[in-house]
Amino acid sequence: MSTDWLGSLVSINCGVTLGVYQGAVSCVDHASQTISLRQPYRNGVRCPVPEVTFSAMDIMELKFQDIQNTVKRSSEQGSATEPSFISAGAHGQSNRATNDSAHSSSAPITILRRVPAGSSNSRGAAHATQRRNGLRSAGARGQVRSKDDECFGDGTDEDLDTDFDFEGNLALFDKAAVFSQIDGTSGHSNKVQHQSAQAEQRPQSYRHDQNILEGKPIIYRQITVPLHGGKEYCTDSGLVVPCIPFKLHKRLLEAAEHWGLSVKRRLETIGVCSSQMALSLLGGPNRLNPKNIHQKPIVVLLCGPHSQGAQGVSCGRHLANHEVEVILFLPSFVKMDESVTREVSLYSRTSGVQVASVSELPASPVDLVINCLGSHENPQLREQSWYQSAADWANRNRAPVLSIDPPVSERTVEAKWTLSLGLPLPLAGNESKLYLCDIGIPKLVYQEVGISYHSPFGCKFVIPLHPVQ
Template sequence: MAADWLGSVVSINCGDTLGVYQGRVSAVDQINQTISLTQPFHNGVKCLVPEVTFRAGDIAGLKILEIPEGSRRPIHNQPLEHTKILPASNHNGTGKQRPEASSAQNIPQKTDGIANDPAGTSPQPCSKTFVDRQTEGQNQPKNFRRRHNSWSSSSRYPNQVTPKKNGSKNGQHKARDDECFGEDLDEVPATDFDFEGNLALFDKAAVFEEIDTHERRGGGGGARSRGTPSERPPNYRHDENILESDPIVYRRIVVPHPGGKEYCTDSGLVVPSISYSMHKKLLSVAEKHGLTVEKRLEMSGVCASQMALTLLGGPNRLNPKNIHQRPTVALLCGPHIKGAQGISCGRHLANHDVDVILFLPNFVKMLEPVTNELNLFCRTEGKQVSNVKDLPDCPVDLVIHCLDCHENAFLRDQPWYKAAVEWANQNRAPVLSIDPPVTDQEQGVHAKWSLQLGLPLALGEQAGRVYLCDIGIPQKVYKEVGITYHSPFGCKFVIPLHSLQG
């Protein structure tokens, strides 16, 4: 009877198109020639529907994997040759065989197979059914994770063929994908993990109270004490050093005869001023040790030109896309070392695509450093004029003032000096003064910035904002003249100074 096979576990082969199904027989309809399987598996993967029904015309073969305990003993361990396989049926009605026809087959018991084969030459079971695979993991340790592969994973055993799609490459790729990504849907959790509920189980206040209690008893050694806000360790920025160091000494420069004024850098280091006599002595000792006038001129010219380029706009003004707006600088120089420093600065500016106009009066005799710097400047694209009338009538971008001298104050009475000062004050351009002298009188040219060399002089308010540049004087040269010196420049060659006295 067909009812005798209800509850049996069977494997139905529906050909290459539909594949292989496994499941437990739930119904057999003799009239409509159908068979239904519950808890079906398709090619080794559990189906999403609870039950599937097959027509006899779609069944190419049928294997009985297990018989219920009530009717017969299980035969899933029987040799493959004793398992009933239905022949393939065509679609024109010929060759059909009902599923219950297999009930007429005499299926030997397990003990019969052993008795008929005393030598143990019977073939071993061909494969493990999905029931065997489910019960197999019960004897594994807890940390064992069973891998759920598709039907192709059973192809390691004999007499089983992995279903392919007409032997094409796409079928091979799908079988390989199922091998890698096939997973039993029973092990996928139905609900998402409740993060908020799990976090609510953590009592933060109780944990901190326990830590504080442990530290008060001396267990923590006070290393992790939360304490009051004043006792907590400070919070550091990403650019601050968290390693403890020696206390910062802000007065690292000490001069024997201060100039009467003190400055400080942006980092708080105190830079005292010196008198002009100390400044002259410092340059004399440096020249004796090899820091010649030419080296000082080159160094001061580079620092002054770098500061001037920054004042002119830096990369926003000087770039290949903005060559139609080249800045113009007017350079006012006298026939002395200060003038030579200005000429050196103008040469470097001209090398950086700045339109430089040098004003230098014609003199019968000039110092050798001035002549050398002038010869180098004439090799650039800069322009030299000797008359104030040849200077531009329109405002320029920057005026560099190098007319004054520390020792020759009589130059202020010269007609060319007064004419140059008048032109600078009427041009309305900002003025940068290089190494201005200390004077009690108001300077003729009102400077916005002043650049000092080495150590500053005690300049007045008319000098504008004071900057300091490093001209390369060695530290032992400062020590030889009695100055305790530590460089305040850091990573820069030009730094701003702020007055500490009102």
């Protein structure tokens, strides 16, 4: 009957260690209880040998692939059961076999159980095999195996009698290739050169703040003046901003007024920009919000009866419109400039307070003092008593001072910040931090007075300036 199964396609499961084999039956030996497969596949991979022989005790499960032919042959013989060669020990536990990698020739191999002769482990292995077979048969009858056998009994004795194939494993190690890499041979150097060439061909990477478009080199000195004031400053981006003398500054304002930038429009621009800077110095949204109405900032404006004083009054009007408590000091016993009168009239429509005496100013420190006492046209004002009293009060109040467009020789009030208009003036001994305000003078107006001008303001109307060392 063994010849009836020759040529049948079968699948033999030999456990996790040996794997699953598929192939055609080439030989069935009842005496030795073995079966041979030709052109076998192990775990889906073609075996390097033409034939493999299995012992019945290594086979855990045997399946026929060509079911129709198998059933036909079995029915002709009057039996539909398994072949007789696997009747004894067909479900034995798989043990690792010797599968030497050196046996890669075409000669067939036999997978059999190897137990050294006279080994003390043979009796224990046989007992373990019988015990496992008994457990499997008991499990087939529906009985539950013990917890120890489930956790530790299955597969613990499989690898105890397996010899490691040192020669086969060493044959897989290519010493020449490894030492050639260590010694840095020509192949290694060629690989390094190839990698360096690829790195050169790879496009350059850029940071998030770098421009990927190629452009002209940056010119940092974009403003040139016919009359230099003797000092130079630079912006945060590195653009150079030179100082100009007051005579050139006056000619610039006259040219701008000729083209429509009147004093009224200029005062409004200066008032908006200076008030915005003052709001930032006071704390911005952290200080001015609906939830902080009990801590409104207090600002004192010290203004004179001239155009510089009118700039301070315009700034105070915008601050009062933003819910800042503004106190305006302006002497009433001196002749007022026409621009000051207009600004005071508009300021009176706000919630701001106006005083004419220094004694009416707060004795306690305030949040900010804005100084607009000095005049470019009339420097003798600083010798008058009201001027000196107001300056002394500002210096004693211990509040930070912001000076808007101070005269060149202004040293009476110690300011922490100074705001210049258009282009800075060479302030004598100025130790305060300098800021520059864009008052809206067009570029061609600068050119009329001989100034080559490119705006250094960027996206802002007030920028800080740093002295050039």
